[in-house]
Amino acid sequence: MAIPYWKRKNRDREHSDALLRIPGVKDAKQCIIPKQKPADAVRSGQKPSAFGKEAHIRDCYVVAEPGADPGQIEIAIIESRII
Numbered sequence: 001m002a003i004p005y006w007k008r009k010n011r012d013r014e015h016s017d018a019l020l021r022i023p024g025v026k027d028a029k030q031c032i033i034p035k036q037k038p039a040d041a042v043r044s045g046q047k048p049s050a051f052g053k054e055a056h057i058r059d060c061y062v063v064a065e066p067g068a069d070p071g072q073i074e075i076a077i078i079e080s081r082i083i
Helices: 013-020 036-043 070-080
Strands: 025-034 056-064
Touching (some): 013 025, 013 056, 056 070
Antiparallel strands (some): 025 056
16 A cells, blocks of 8 residues: 555645635645654554544645735634645
8 A cells, every 4th residue: 555645744735735725825835744653554564544634734834925914814724624
């Protein structure tokens, strides 16, 4: 079973693109960071039982447009369930 993001922190292109569609966002990247226990299971050849938020966390790095409200951008990210 090949699940590349289990090996290391990776950029998530789809979610990064979704962040860019939020008003006031100039640039954005989202990274997937595998959680230790599920990652160790995959590395040892086991099929993980954890998926989504149980298996990894998502870090968002956002650059706001000049004059944009960072608080509103944060709310938009959380409400859109991009993370």
